[in-house]
Structures are given as C-alpha cells and as structure tokens.
Amino acid sequence: MSDYWSDVINGTRSLVIGMNITVRELFKPVITEQYPHFVPVMTPRFRGHIELIGNEETGLPNCVVCGMCQRACPSSCITVAGEKPEGSKKKVLTKYILDFTKCSLCGSCVESCNFNAIKFSHDYNLASTRKEDYIFDLVKRLEEQS
Amino acid sequence: MDTSIWEPIIYLVGIMAFAGLNAAYLGWCERKGAGHIQRRIGPKEVGWFGLLQPLADGIKLMSKQLLVPQGVDGILFRAAPILAMVPAITSMVAIPFSETIQARSIDLSVLLIFALASIGMMAVLIGGWASGNKYAIISATRSVSQNIAYEIPMLVTVITIVMLSGSMNLEEIAMKQEGGFWNWNIFPVAGESIAQAIIMPISFIIFFICSVAETNRAPFDMAEAESELIAGFMTEYGSMGFGLFMMGEYLNIVVGACLTTILFLGGWYGPFGFTSSVFWFLLKIYILIATFIWIRWTFPRTQIYKLLNLSWKILIPFSLAILLLTAVFLKVEGFLI
Numbered sequence: 001m002s003d004y005w006s007d008v009i010n011g012t013r014s015l016v017i018g019m020n021i022t023v024r025e026l027f028k029p030v031i032t033e034q035y036p037h038f039v040p041v042m043t044p045r046f047r048g049h050i051e052l053i054g055n056e057e058t059g060l061p062n063c064v065v066c067g068m069c070q071r072a073c074p075s076s077c078i079t080v081a082g083e084k085p086e087g088s089k090k091k092v093l094t095k096y097i098l099d100f101t102k103c104s105l106c107g108s109c110v111e112s113c114n115f116n117a118i119k120f121s122h123d124y125n126l127a128s129t130r131k132e133d134y135i136f137d138l139v140k141r142l143e144e145q146s
Numbered sequence: 147m148d149t150s151i152w153e154p155i156i157y158l159v160g161i162m163a164f165a166g167l168n169a170a171y172l173g174w175c176e177r178k179g180a181g182h183i184q185r186r187i188g189p190k191e192v193g194w195f196g197l198l199q200p201l202a203d204g205i206k207l208m209s210k211q212l213l214v215p216q217g218v219d220g221i222l223f224r225a226a227p228i229l230a231m232v233p234a235i236t237s238m239v240a241i242p243f244s245e246t247i248q249a250r251s252i253d254l255s256v257l258l259i260f261a262l263a264s265i266g267m268m269a270v271l272i273g274g275w276a277s278g279n280k281y282a283i284i285s286a287t288r289s290v291s292q293n294i295a296y297e298i299p300m301l302v303t304v305i306t307i308v309m310l311s312g313s314m315n316l317e318e319i320a321m322k323q324e325g326g327f328w329n330w331n332i333f334p335v336a337g338e339s340i341a342q343a344i345i346m347p348i349s350f351i352i353f354f355i356c357s358v359a360e361t362n363r364a365p366f367d368m369a370e371a372e373s374e375l376i377a378g379f380m381t382e383y384g385s386m387g388f389g390l391f392m393m394g395e396y397l398n399i400v401v402g403a404c405l406t407t408i409l410f411l412g413g414w415y416g417p418f419g420f421t422s423s424v425f426w427f428l429l430k431i432y433i434l435i436a437t438f439i440w441i442r443w444t445f446p447r448t449q450i451y452k453l454l455n456l457s458w459k460i461l462i463p464f465s466l467a468i469l470l471l472t473a474v475f476l477k478v479e480g481f482l483i
Contacts, residue, residue: 018444022444027182
C-alpha cells in the first residue's frame with residue numbers, strides 16, 4: 001500500500017517537474033538557424049572546396065605553379081597551368097581548374113602546398129542541377145573576390 | 147426568450163464560425179507551441195508569423211483526391227470523419243458562453259454533452275473498423291477501451307459536481323459559482339465545509355486528466371501511436387477525411403476546455419467577483435487549451451496497459467473516494483468546521 005502512495009506522489013511530482021522544464025524552454029530564445037533567411041557563418045576550420053590565396057599587396061595568386069597539389073591529388077581533380085612571361089624568373093599562374101565532382105575534400109593539396117597558395121573556402125551553398133557548375137575556375141574566382 | 151427566426155440563425159452562424167476558427171487556428175497554436183517548447187519557431191513562412199498556414203493547409207487538403215481504398219466499408223468509411231466533427235459542434239449548442247450567450251438552455255446539458263462525446267468516440271471505432279486495416283482496427287479497439295476506462299472517473303467526478311450544485315444544467319452549475327475564485331468548484335473555500343475545498347482540486351485534476359484522455363491526445367494518444375500503428379484509425383484517410391478528423395480533435399479539446407471551465411473554474415465569472423463576461427470564459431478556456439498543448443509536448447506517449455492502470459488503479463478509486471466524501475460532507479452539516 002505504501003508503494004501505491006509513493007507511486008502516486010512521485011508520479012505527480014515528476015509530472016510537475018517535466019512541465020516545469022518545458023515551460024522554461026518555451027520562453028528561451030529559439031536556437032535553430034533560419035537558413036535561407038540568415039546564412040550562418042562557417043567555423044574557421046570548415047573544409048569547403050579549395051580556393052587560391054591572393055597576395056595581400058598585389059592581389060595576384062601566391063601560386064608558383066610547382067604542380068605539387070596536382071600531383072598530391074588522389075582523384076586528379078586539379079589542373080594547373082602556368083607560363084613564364086618574358087624577362088621574369090618565376091612562372092605565373094594562368095589556369096587553375098578544380099573538378100569538384102571528383103573531389104573528396106581530403107585536403108592533400110592544401111597539405112602539399114609549400115607556398116601558402118591554396119586554402120579551404122567557406123562556401124557551402126553549392127547546389128546545382130548542372131554538372132558543369134562544379135568545374136571551378138579558381139583564377140577567375142580569385143579575380144572576382146579581389 | 148425571443149423566438150424570432152433570427153436568433154437560431156445567428157447562433158448557428160456564430161457557433162460554426164467559432165468552431166471553424168478554433169479548428170483552424172488551434173492547429174497553428176499547437177505547431178507554434180510545439181516549436182517554441184523545442185526551441186524552434188514553428189510555422190513562419192505563410193503570412194505574418196505563419197498566420198495564413200491553416201488556410202494554406204486547408205486549400206491543400208481540399209484540393210487533394212478523396213480516395214476510398216478498395217475493400218473498405220464505403221458508407222462507414224465516409225461517415226466516420228463526419229461523425230468525428232458533428233458531435234463536437236453539436237455539443238456547443240448546450241454550452242453557456244456567458245449569462246446571455248447560450249444557444250439552448252437544456253436541463254440535462256451535462257448529460258447531453260457526455261452522450262455526444264461518446265458518439266465522437268464512435269467515429270474512431272467506425273473509422274478504424276471501416277478501413278479494413280489491421281493497424282486501424284487495433285487503434286479502434288484501443289481507443290474504445292481507453293474511452294471506457296476514462297469515462298468512468300470523469301462521470302464520477304461530474305456526479306460530485308452535480309451533487310454540489312444540485313443541477314445538471316451547465317448554466318445553473320456556473321451560476322452557483324458566482325463571485326470570486328473562492329466560490330468556484332475547484333477551490334470552494336466559501337462553501338459549506340473546508341474539507342470540501344481540500345478535495346476539490348484533486349477532483350479537478352482527475353477531470354482534467356480524463357479530458358486529455360477522452361480527446362485522445364498525447365500522452366494518451368494510443369489510438370494514433372505513429373511508432374506502432376502508423377496513424378491508427380486515420381491510416382487510410384487522406385485529404386479532407388483526415389482534415390475532418392483533425393478538426394474534430396481540436397473541437398473536442400475546445401468542448402473539453404469549456405466543460406472544465408464551467409464545472410470547475412466558475413464559467414464566465416471573473417476571478418475577483420466584480421466582473422462577469424464572455425471574455426473571462428474565453429480566457430479560461432484558452433488557458434486550459436494552452437495547458438493541453440503544453441502537456442502534449444511535455445510527456446511522451448504511455449503504453450496501453452499503463453494507461454489503463456492509471457485509470458483503474460488511481461483515477462477511479464480517487465474519484466469514488468471524493469464522491470463518497472462529498473456525500474458525507476453534504477449530509478453532515480458543518481463537517482470538520
């Protein structure tokens with residue numbers, strides 16, 4: 001019989017505790033992100049597709065066309081091309097194509113780069129209906145950013 | 147009483163409008179409440195604060211095909227959704243919203259409303275049976291056993307109120323509670339005996355739990371337990387058939403809240419005794435409805451045997467004890483005072 005009464009009393013108490021919790025939650029601010037209306041800022045270590053880093057003064061790519069990233073890529077999604085302008089010792093980047101359809105975001109390219117030329121972007125709004133939209137021209141992208 | 151033809155027409159339109167508005171917007175309130183309890187926003191895209199969401203849902207449901215699957219009992223299948231909604235609207239006829247706003251003052255209005263509520267339960271049974279679907283039939287039987295189990299403590303509690311008020315007319319029951327909250331049946335300190343005031347809150351809680359169970363709402367929504375029964379009796383229903391079941395559910399909540407308000411919370415009388423109007427009545431029923439929603443999003447669904455245990459082992463003995471004590475207090479004048 002005492003079990004019965006403790007059941008009734010404890011049961012009622014737990015109901016009150018539960019309702020107390022939900023009513024407090026009711027008046028707390030919402031924590032969901034209102035995605036299409038407010039685009040969240042990605043954390044610094046977010047791994048998006050890669051992009052080129054521009055020189056802080058000139059805005060030109062840091063890349064020296066060594067081709068390390070192209071070789072490091074396990075799925076060969078990177079195509080780099082450069083040319084040596086007349087009178088210059090260094091190669092200048094002319095083409096940097098990333099085929100994002102094959103990329104698995106492993107990050108080997110970023111690891112292999114010795115010239116601080118590529119980084120992960122914070123882009124994630126990448127939905128598209130056409131395959132060609134995922135062939136990124138990173139040189140053009142850098143020009144647009146600067 | 148004015149016997150002009152306009153009075154019934156105005157009441158008809160008024161009740162239909164009240165029912166329609168509640169059926170539509172309680173869904174919105176429920177989704178908003180659920181959202182904020184889970185720290186989401188809830189509906190927000192259609193109109194200002196998502197206020198046009200019920201309209202959009204209504205248009206969507208109405209434009210869908212009214213599908214009657216093969217192998218169902220055609221007549222019963224079509225009748226069930228209507229049967230879910232009609233008794234709820236009908237019982238509003240007998241509910242006094244204030245001293246002057248009542249479509250029909252019926253002497254046995256308490257009895258009438260409970261009779262209609264039982265017909266509402268028939269809708270679940272018929273819908274489940276006619277679907278010819280095992281989930282629907284399990285749901286229907288569950289719902290019936292649940293409703294029988296919870297109607298007993300509910301009615302025993304109502305008998306307590308009827309004994310206190312000496313009437314089965316809702317209007318008279320409410321009139322007996324005229325004045326401030328100390329006259330209400332939930333805590334009648336001004337009544338004959340203090341002992342009565344101590345047991346009445348328990349009676350109120352029993353009645354409220356029963357009305358949650360009677361309206362088949364969580365945590366007692368055994369009839370439509372999605373995890374085990376898909377959607378129970380509503381499995382085979384789509385478009386407006388489903389819509390009518392939903393509207394019926396919300397209207398049952400409204401009727402349940404109205405009944406609780408009249409029986410326990412002093413109907414249309416203000417809490418401090420000087421005002422009485424339909425405003426107080428509506429305020430009280432919407433507070434109760436908010437509690438319904440609050441309960442639904444707090445507690446997980448119980449199991450069927452726990453549900454029946456709660457009724458047979460706790461609610462029924464308690465309500466019978468309260469009935470007995472009330473009889474003693476009424477008979478022995480000045481008991482414990």
